[in-house]
Amino acid sequence: MNKIFRIIWNTATGSWCVVGELAHARGKTKSTSKGRVVMGIIVAGTVFLGANEPVLAAATGGSGVFTTGVTQQDIASNVATGTGSNASGGGATAIGLNSNAPGIQATAIGMGSNASGQSATAIGGSTASGAYSFAIGVNATASVNGGIAIGENSASSDAGTIAIGLKAIASGNSAIASGADSTASNLYTIATGFFSTASGNSAIAYGAFSSASGYGSIATGTNSTASGPGAIATGLGSSASGSYANATGYYSSASGSQAIASGTNSAAYGDNSIAQGAFAQASLNSVAIGSNAVASINNSVALGANATTSAAVAVSSVTVGATTFGTFAGSTPVGVVSVGSAGAERQVTNVAAGQITATSTDAVNGSQLYSVASELNAAITNIANIPKNNPSGPTTTGNTAPVASSEGSTFAGSVGAAGSNSLAVGTNAVATGQNSTATGQGAMANAAATTATGAGASATAANATAVGAGTQATASNSVALGANSMATGQNSTATGQGAVANAAGATATGAGALATAANATAVGAGAQVSGSNSVALGANSVANQANSVSVGSAGNERAITNVAAGVNTTDAVNVGQLNSGVAGAVTQANQYTNQQVNQLQNQIDQNNRTAAGGIAAAMAAGGLPQPTSPGKSMVAVxxxxxxxxxxxxxxxxxxxxxxxxxYKAAITSSSVGQTGGVVSAGYQW
Structure with missing residues (x-):
């Protein structure tokens, strides 16, 4: 057998052919030079993919001669090179030991490679059986039309699927699995990262050990889990198991339907609940906003860092001393609103004057209460000025008031994922922290368990999360969510475009919201808090005093409506309670005034009766007759x-x-019980 071959261009078939050394070719042309370059690339690829024997070795001379220790096949436009190789499809190429290319225009390169689909490509011991499929790596399988499998034991088994990485599996229509042991097993799913799994229809799992099993769910970050339909989990260890739930932040959890948990270790475990802030917790239909805020009572609100809720108490009336006040409006509360906790209360400032009617449930502000107190004080003062038990004193009237491996993964032009189990996706994206994730152009996650998502997003401290273009989370356990938002304080949370939380435990929610003091909470577009442990609630609200709650600003106050009747001494009262209290106080004042006036009138009446009795007794004494003759005496009545x-x-x-x-002597008595006596003597001449 002749062991010296040449590669020439066959103009009849339009392909390169292997021929004997005596065959003639045209002169050395530009295209033959390119052909040798292409063949050299194919040979290099074959060697790289681990062929067990030399297949072709390019000669250094200008004749295009190759040396091989195996047989060769030249059928029509086909090329088969290597022991046991087979290129039976029209225009097929098989290179390498036992390589097989039965598909039309198929290419099989490397030992045991099999390209049976039309225009399929199998490289390095892989199998490409679908039309236009592509497989690279030992035991890689692309079995469907247009499928792509790259990596040892990777598999593309449904139409339009892509599997990239060791043991990556893409089995759902148009699914994409990228990363060692990643699995995308349903329609339109995407799984990216070591051991990531996307099993829900249209689900996306992004990050090492991430899992998205709910329909349309999204899990982003190491160990993140989105199991509810439409659920979103973002951050290391985050979990969104409720339907359409959203969990954002380090080990955040949203288990209730449509629940939202935002912040490190936050938990929204009730349906329609919202927990925002590090370690915040919220139950059914409840809202907890602020670091360590806990709304454990259904339908309630815990507002501000460390705020807690207690069970609502129905209050229809209240008894103070011997007086009962009621009936109150809003006496069947469905929940409570708390702005602090026992021993750590806050003032509620900038409260607009509430409506004062018998059915009002508005909150009242300090000026309303001051007005009531002033009027009541004036009434009490006037009552005190009425003379008591003094019949001889003056009576004053008119002055009273009216009563995959531990190595990181880098994709799409990223600078690199240098941290263990880290992931970097996007141009210039950098993930240098352990278990960190950087997604987007220029995104940076350079501390342990950090997540940076969005162009220019930056998470630079442990457990920090930055989501949105230009966001910054620079302190441990901080969360920045929204374009250009900043969370620079430890355990701080900034949510909304341009929101800033730059103090420990601070929370800023809303576009342009600003929380600059420790444990401050600003909720609403443009809301500002500069007082520690304070809360600003509502657009453009301002809380600049420590331990206070503001629902507006100077000149822009708001009414607080639907306030349940307060129970404890530090609870807010509604206008219904205030009206009832005022009415009770006025009634009590009227009763006291009437009692004093009645006592005075009785005293006057008694004085009149006493005086009339005395006059009657005097008239009787004056009417006594006397004798007129010398030496005579007379007894008279x-x-x-x-x-x-x-x-x-x-x-x-x-x-x-x-x-x-x-000489005269007399004794007298009257109908009012008075008695008296008189003795007199007279001389006449």
Missing amino acids: AGSRWQGQTGLALGLSTVSENNRWV
Whole structure:
């Protein structure tokens, strides 16, 4: 057998052919030079993919001669080179030991490679059986039309699927699996990262050990899990298991339907709940905003760092001393709103004046309460000025008030994923921290367990999460969500375009929201908090005092409506309670005033009766007769009546023998119980 061959261009078949050394070719042309370059690349690829024996060796001379230790096949436009190689399809190429290219225009390169599909390519011991399929790597399989399998034991088994990486599997229509042991097993799924799994229809799993099993779910970050339909989990260890739930941040959890958890270790475990801030927790239909805020009571709100809720208490009336106030509006509360906790209360500032009606449930502000207190104080002062038990004193009127491997993965032009189990995707993306993820142009995640998603996003401290173009999360456990948002304080959270939380435990939610003090919470577009442990609630609200809650700003106050009746001494009261309290206080004041006036009137009436009785007794004494003859004596009785009172007099009188002296004595009594006596003597001439 001739062992010296040449590669020449066959103009009849339009392909390169292997021929004997005596065959003639045209002169050395530009195209033959290119042909040798192409063949050299194919040979280099074959050697790289691990062929067990030399297949072709390019000669250094200009004749295009190759040396081989195996047989060769030249059927029509086919090329088969290597022991046991077979190129039976029209225009097929098989290069390498036992390589097989039965498909039309198929290419099999490397030992045991098999390209049976039309225009399929199998390289390095792989199998490409689908039309236009592409497989590279030992035991890689592309079995469907247009399928791509790259990497040892990778598999593309459904239409339009792509599997890249060791043991990567793409089995759903148009699915993409990228990364060692990644699996995309349903329609339109994407799994990217070591051991990532996307099993829900249209689901996306992004990051080492990430899992997206819910329909249309998205899991981003190492160990993230999105199992509910439409759920989104973002950040290391994050979990969104409720339907359409959203969990963002280090080990955040949203288990309720349509629940939202945002912040390190935040948990929204009730349906329709919102927990925002590091370690925040919210139950059914509840909202917890702020670091360590806990809304454990259904339908309630915990507002501000460390705020907690307690069970709502129905209050329809209240008794103070001997007086009962009620019935109150809003006496069947469905939940509570708390802005602090026992021993760590906050003021609620910038409260607009609430409506004051019998059915109002508005909150009242300090000026309304001050007005009531002033009027009540004036009434009490006027009552105190009424004379008491003093019949001889003056009576004043008119002055009272009205009563995959541990190595990182780098994709799409990234600078690199240098951290263990890290992932970097995008031009100039960098993930240098362990378990970190950087996604987007220029994204940077350079600390342990960090996540940076979006162009220019930066997460530079442990457990930090930055999502959105230009976002920055530079302190441990911080979360920045929204374009150009910044969370620079430890355990801080900034959510919304341009939101800033730059102090420990601070939370800023809303476009342009600003929280600059420790444990401050700003909620609403343009809301600002500069007082520690304070809360600004609503667009452009301002809280600049420590331990306060603001729902507006100077000149832009808001009414707080639907306020349940307060129970404890630090609870807010609604206008219904205030009206009832005012009415009770006025009633009590009227009762006291009436009592004092009645006592005074009774005293006056008694004085009038006493005076009338005294006058009646005096009239009776004056009406007693006396003897007119010398030496005579007389006993006499007289009665009288004056202004409804009666008088009685008993008298004894005597005229001296010489008719000069007259002696009289008398005793009197009246109908009011008065008694008296009189003695008199007279001399006549």
